[in-house]
Amino acid sequence: MWTLALACAFFLCIHLMISGTTMKDQIIARIGGVAYYVLFSLLSTGGLAWMIIAFGIALSDPMNVVLWKSETFLRVIGLFGNFLAFLLVVVGIVTPSPTNLMALRQLPDKTVYGIVRISRHPILAGIGIWALTHIICNGNLAAWIFFGSMLALCALGANNIDRKRMALMGDTYASIKRRTSIIPFVAIIEGRTAFAPEELGVARMLLAVSMFSAVTVLHELLFTAKAI
Structure with missing residues (x-):
């Protein structure tokens, strides 16, 4: 269950604390727009996959x-x-x-x-x-x-x-x-x-x-x- 909570926190973090703030502009200024969007897409896809896998495992967790x-x-x-x-x-x-x-x-x-x-x-x-x-x-x-x-x-x-x-x-x-x-x-x-x-x-x-x-x-x- 804690793994699911951590996966969800990670997914929310990259979308709300990076993409949804001025941090996005700062990162683009350092690495460029193309690199940022490639990196963000990889993190988003990985984060979503982590959430789905963790959710499947959490369904059989005694804490559920x-x-x-x-x-x-x-x-x-x-x-x-x-x-x-x-x-x-x-x-x-x-x-x-x-x-x-x-x-x-x-x-x-x-x-x-x-x-x-x-x-x-x-x-x-x-x-x-x-x-x-x-x-x-x-x-x-x-x-x-x-x-x-x-x-x-x-x-x-x-x-x-x-x-x-x-x-x-x-x-x-x-x-x-x-x-x-x-x-x-x-x-x-x-x-x-x-x-x-x-x-x-x-x-x-x-x-x-x-x-x-x-x-x-x-x-x-x-x-x-x-x-x-």
């Missing part, structure tokens, strides 16, 4: 206290939550967004459009919902540490991106923030933007549904546990 049993109704809630997560992540990846890396070079023509109306950080929001549903459906300490770390990374990461975009874009990004939200659907409920499902795109939606269906069917084969 079971906090509650995952009943069927919790798994049904998790299934719907995971569908929303897939929608946000898959559609978010293939939709131009003011918060993705491409926006650092050029903002999309329509800054508040499609999935961005639901969340201005659709990928992080989707991963966060995925982590939350897995916490709900896996009531044990190992799951709390593993998925809780992913949830914390998404929440803190979204705020870090907002902070850096505000410093870079000023009033332009402030306008985007006023019309959107990090938490899905909040800006729509508050009337700061309109819900426009037709902007999501049929092809994007079908891709998300297909990927969700495939992972749900193959969940036990891939992760040794049934999706529901």
